[in-house]
Amino acid sequence: MVNNLEQGFFGIGIQNGKTPENLGVLWRSAQNMGASFIFTIGNRYAKQACDTHKAIGAMPYFHYKNFDDFFNNLPKGAMLIGVELHEKAVQLETFTHPKRCVYLLGAEDHGLLNVAIEKSHYLVKFKSELSLNVAVAGSIIMYDRQAKLNFKAL
Secondary structure (H helix, E strand, O other), X not given: OOOHXXXXXXXXXXXXXXXXXXXXXXXXXXXXXXOOEXXXXXXXXXXXXXXXXXXXXXXXXXXXXOHHHHHOOOOOOOEEEEEOOOOOOXXXXXXXOOOEEEEXXXXXXXXXXXXXXXXXXXXXEOOOOOOOXXXXXXXXXXXXXXXXXXXXXX
């Protein structure tokens, strides 16, 4: 018998994403890296032309009007992981990914809202002095998760 709580899951999304291209690229990476669901918070984007694999049809997509709407609907038992260049953030290289979590990325021009930073269970960052493209940052997070969890399974 399979214990779903031991298997884990993750979702990834953007708060107030700036461009539809970034969102489409993130969704394409999410599908390739095994995300369980994708989401958006806010309304700064339009269609996702870069989602050439049609990830929105392959996995659940959720949209939330604002951060509170999102936070109040986190999956039960999931940890919120904020991705942000912040003094309280830990380096991704040393971070242990929870089995059940949701990764939240902010817009490239504003980052995460203060309320998202405050309510995140963990904050992670890269060894980078400057911000990265949001789709690239999300792809790195998912790759790191996959590599670390696959290594532990060996």
